Amino acid sequence: MDRDTRLHLYREMLRIRQFEEKVRELAMANELPGFFHLYVGEEAVAVGVCSNLKKEDYITSTHRGHGHLLAKGADMNRAMAELFARETGYNKARGGSMHIAAPEVGMLGANGIVGAGIPIATGAAFSSKYQKDGKVAVAFFGDGATSQGTFHEALNIGASFSLPVVYVCENNLYGVSTRQSKVRKLEDIAERAKAYDMRGIIVDGNDIEAVCDAAGEAVRLARNGEGPTLIECKTYRHYTHFVGEPDNYRPREEVDTWKKKDPITGYAQRLIREETAVQEELDEILRSVNQEVEKAVEFAKNSPKARPDTVFDDVYAN
């Protein structure tokens, strides 16, 4: 992988990380309305997958969707403005964190319903195949979603019609507080691909380049008309399910172990070890990312609040 690509991947992960840390800070200071599910710790998945997508390709996301949004190329200002419930937000403050959508970069929406985005991505793939426009759709979802009927129904349909779709499971071991191995007999979710005669791949979700490679192949096959792939990314969220939730359900050692496998610091060490970059360069990237985040906050704060006289706009087309 060339230096530019590597530094790009590093920067993209860092953008998500710093954005999320800022959101956490603002949420705890009660500067943002609503509640937030942070992507910290899982950045390699979104970045690894989306670095293989074109702007016009589609993704559907989850309640933990900021990472997917930014990785897909969304404007951080408008993303932050949406969280601040400002008119300049991607969705004019109608969606907020959990439902943010940016169709102009192919992002069809975060989703407050677990598993609901999977058939929607499948439909986008159906649409692309029907219109022969060469686009690929990616459904991001968590391990919990694979217990939903929609997961199975969509994978069956995607496989049956050889749709250009990639199913990306972010297996972070927990659905809210429930360790998923207690409610799912099968250890590896990727195994479920077999049920639909689909390729199933397990990848280290904290290894950006591994994710990148696996997703690259899956996207290539999908685009070639060779049908969907289920990629299971083993990863972990550093924080709890949502900002403010106490962590009384995960063993301390487990959290610590996973934090040591942090995708970003790990990748930074690797870039230095393999002499792709020196520390100063990485520090410079951090500085510029922090600047971008600060600017986004400033943009959001300076944006007008959503006006009640527009509240009925967009309920219906006409």
Place this chain on the structure above:
Amino acid sequence: MAEAINMPKLGLQMTSGTITTWYVKEGDLVAKGDPVFAIETDKLSSDVEATSGGTILRILAQPGETVEITKPCCYVGEAGETLDAEAVEEVSEEMPAGGEPAKRVFCTPYGRKLAREYGISVEELKGTGPGGRIVAADVEAWRVSNQGQATHRARKLAQDYQIELPSVPGSGPRGRIQSEDIQRSLAESGRGDKEEETVVKDMSSMRKTIGRRLSESKQTIPHVYFKDEADMTSLMNVRSKFQEAAVGRNGNKLSVNDIVLKAAAVALSEFEELNAQTDGATITYFKHVNLGVAVSVPDGLVVPVIRRADEKSVADISREAYLLAKKARSKKLMPEEITGGTFTISNLGSSGLECFQAIINPPESGILAVGSIRRKPVAVGDEIQIRPMMALTGSFDHRLIDGALAARFMVRVKELLENPLTLFF
């Protein structure tokens, strides 16, 4: 933005008011606080002030029209401002006059709407719908059979003179024909000769109320009467002694009636069975004596109530009776000042009449009719002496008061009046 001046709710019982006078006309400028129109209920009259300054844009109810409380009577706003047609739909409705809430009349909304438009009071109609509900057809039928929209009086007059109602232009609300219209029409056609012999007017709402209540009382309450005379010699003496002091303090003279009120209050507090109200089905006994005082006012009679009269001194009663009478004559009584009485004193002493019988003011238990004080020969021991005697005639609701009890009460009142010093201490 035009603002409405609404019919105010003046007192607990008020549900509607009748507009008597407009001090302004459409197009006039008013300042906040200016009196805009006058209203009356059967209890009181009052001016209504502008709640905001501006131009009178529209007057919604004419003198004589009754408007429900909180409903708009006129709109004030900027000159030239147009009003939303819906907003100014006229709201006047003939409400039944009377102090108590009107009996619920079941009528469909459309029936009410038609009645409102025709100026018909739904209370006058008989319903033929399910359960006697008045439906639109009943309103239509009434209108057909009554040809035009006219007051009762006007209809009667038209009948007397054998003229067709619809031929007369109406000057009342919504073009309703009033008796004056008939008379004008008669005068114009040179048939007004009869008019000089009689003047026909529609009853005021107060007269209607008095008439209705008294008829009701006389028809439903079995009155039983007791008459006696009290020797007022001591009382007259005592009164003259206390009068000066009383004038100094209250600005009003201590009247004989004030002492009669006190005597009645004391007696009523001793005869708990009399200190009551009844609706014919239940009897409500009162801990305190709320004593009615009949006050004659122009065009009628009102009965303000002295509350807790049993706890009040003669001087207190005197002052309160004086103030209530004054308010009554200027029609400023609040509804709560004319309700809740258990027994009434009606004193016609100043008329010079010897005695009379009074009709009970429902739901009270009785009424004491007090005549004038006349010097009369009476037997004192074995001698005939000339004494100031005052006739007392009690009317009692026989449904809750037996004769023996009423008699004992009358005797007690007489005893108190003849030994009046106890009333002052």
Place this chain on the structure above:
Amino acid sequence: MSIMSYSKALGAAMAEEMRRDDKVVCIGIDLQYYGGAFGVTQGLCEEFGEDRVVNMPIAEAGYTGLAVGAAATGLRPVVELQFGDWVTIASDQLVNQAANMRYMSGGALSVPMVMRLPCGGFGAAAAQHSHMFESWFAFVAGLKVMCPSTPEEAKGMLKTAIRENDPIIFLEHRQCYEMKGEVTEDPEFTVPIGKAAVKREGKDVTIVTYSYMVHFALEAAKILEQEGIDTEVVDLRTIKPMDTETVLNSVKKTHRVLCLQETWLTCGVAGEVAAVIADLAFDYLDAPVKRMGSPDCPAPFSPDLETYVLPSVNGIVQAVRELME
């Protein structure tokens, strides 16, 4: 003009729209050579091919979600559920996804899709194949609900639905499928959404209804006419957005109204119509607003029991007589 059945008229609507716009696709089960469970899609696959008339696995949530995604990315899917009752399985995709997508995205996405629901009772099909859920979906902001009652309107309304840019819940009554009527062949004929139709003019009483019950109301009106009662029948056609103006105008004329629906009365469309009338035409009512529908009882299998719970022409006649008292 040609005489056509309601089901053929629906098929014709889809065929015309598919010819007009190649973004229109049919999605459902058994749609292709089988022609759909009620023959509505007969001939479509032959004309438009398997890519546009797509047979799905039995996965209502899955293929409804697929339609949502396809609609959000440029297609105009027309989804047929084999029985409308099964819309419950697809409900999340309709209520939480399709209905909200335009709004949650601030207008950046739209979901032009039609859910065709064959539904309704009178078929001894019992409690999982007889019900109508129009009130559920009319409740949801972001959805529109249409219920045609005649062949021509079925065609005109489905064409309108396909051209709409919002998700449409389209209830087809199974008892109407074989009804025949004149249908215009004009490919530009459509019935506007949100417009009710006065199916019979009258001056004494109004029956507001929709779908199959329109025919019951018209039948009842004939009987009532012999008694001297002149009944107006308003077919709502679109439940949401509701044409309250036509309803109110009729009530302002007749002053008496029966709100009639086939399905459960509790919290139903008839109640909504009644509420609108009570709210906005109170002063015009000369009798209490009456509602009629089914009692709170699942559709029974036995035809005797089913007709016992469903509204009947005689029941409607009786209700109107009571209104006229």
